[in-house]
Amino acid sequence: MLLIFLSILQLFYVLLLSPLIFGIFSKFEERIESKKGPSIFQPYYDLFKLFRKQVVVPEVSSPFFHVVPYVEFALYSLLTLVLPIITAFPLEFGPTVDFIGGGLIFGAAALLKKIASLDSRSNYSHLGVSRAASMGALAEPITVLIFIMLGVISKTNNPYIINNVLQTSSSWYLSLTHWFVAAAFFMILLVETGKLPIEHHSTAELGMIDQAMDLEYSGMDLAFYKWGGYIKKFLLMSVFVNVYTVPFFVPMKYNLSSIAIYTGIHFLKLLGLVISMGLLEESISKFRLFKNFDYMAISFSLAFLSFLAFYTTNGGF
């Protein structure tokens, strides 16, 4: 019963706070550029406005196009219930999937989005799908490689156990293997969250990837599409701080007060990540589209070097 309560608490925490993180991100970036910037609550205002707007669907699209934003939102909400966000012990749905299973759900949501964008029959959406598919085809194997390496560290693919191992074993936490994996995941995180140097959110179609895919959505459909996107990014960032880089302080045993305190700490961790990503975004420029593949090659190299670091420093064949 308590686990169900905590699951619901975690779900509401993610659903309600995910837009805020991106409001803070935009505000922070604008402040670095010496501009006033929008309010940190701007994503909420946008969602609220979209919920009240009429839904307009392309005449040529099938009903599938209309359904996908809701399915996507549901899939990301399901992931919220199975990942270590405010606790390091599995909640009610925790044992349902491991990291690979979570990756498959992420992949399923991405696939549905791509098919729906193709269904819109818009040229720009097709452009975005083509680019997102090219990037995704390279990013997915790297992500699987990262999960395999985490499996080597913890002898399992369960994110909770990986967190517990890194939280308790300083030799693993400080190992080269772990930090190569973390660096590779950070590069993939920038790809998945659509940040520079991969993607710049402007109206120029030359650099559009993800943002070209939702051009035909409107009203409540767009609101759920965007909200789902916020949740996805929030989850990836949470996994990065909770499992890969700062696995500390996450409550490993049931204790309501420590979970309440950790909720605040988790938000602070995310703010730290937002600041570092904001500083990075403000100091580098966008790559040309075909240079993105060089970036992916470096990310793959880092993930693979973690293998080599494991064999060199921890064992051998």
Add this chain to the structure above:
Amino acid sequence: MEKFFALIGFFEILLVLFMQWEVYTKKIITTFSIASYTIAVFLFYLGIMENKYLVVILAVLTAGVRGFFIPWFMKKRIVRDPWREREIKPTISTALSILISLSVVIFAYVLYRITFYDSVHLSDGSIPIALILQGVFLMISRRNAFIQLIGYMMMENAIFLFEGYLFPALPFIVEAGVILDLIGIIAIAGIVVKMMKNSTTDSNEFDELKG
């Protein structure tokens, strides 16, 4: 000490991968400078820990000559020929060359394990071999003379790292290192002279070709 060596070694491997990614000559030279300073830090630490002043001298020489002087000298030469600042057309595409460089690291590891490992017994001894091969690949994958020179000096850095770690008491390394650096400087000077001849914009110098 072994962990520190592995840390420095993998950092060097990453720096060479970064060089392979980069097209601007100036940034590659700066990366080489960072690589040399890192090796100097390792040698300094080694000298202090093992109480060997020759290794400390070697560290200071490495930092001074390869960390500071050679990069400074090369950058100074480049400013006079700004058009040379970039690798315009790499022989192999950047992404592929990064992956080949990574494969070279894996090849070096396998090679080391089946050959030298039985006599040396150092689990991370494959790192300098990987760096040597990566340096060779940097040389053959680029056309820019400065980047090729950097590839050569990365090989030399790798040898320094290996010898410094395995045989820290050899004073010969000090002399050999300095001599190799001098060879490098002479090579740079030779290339620069050739460049100056080839890049002149004054057509009067080619009077004899006009007939």
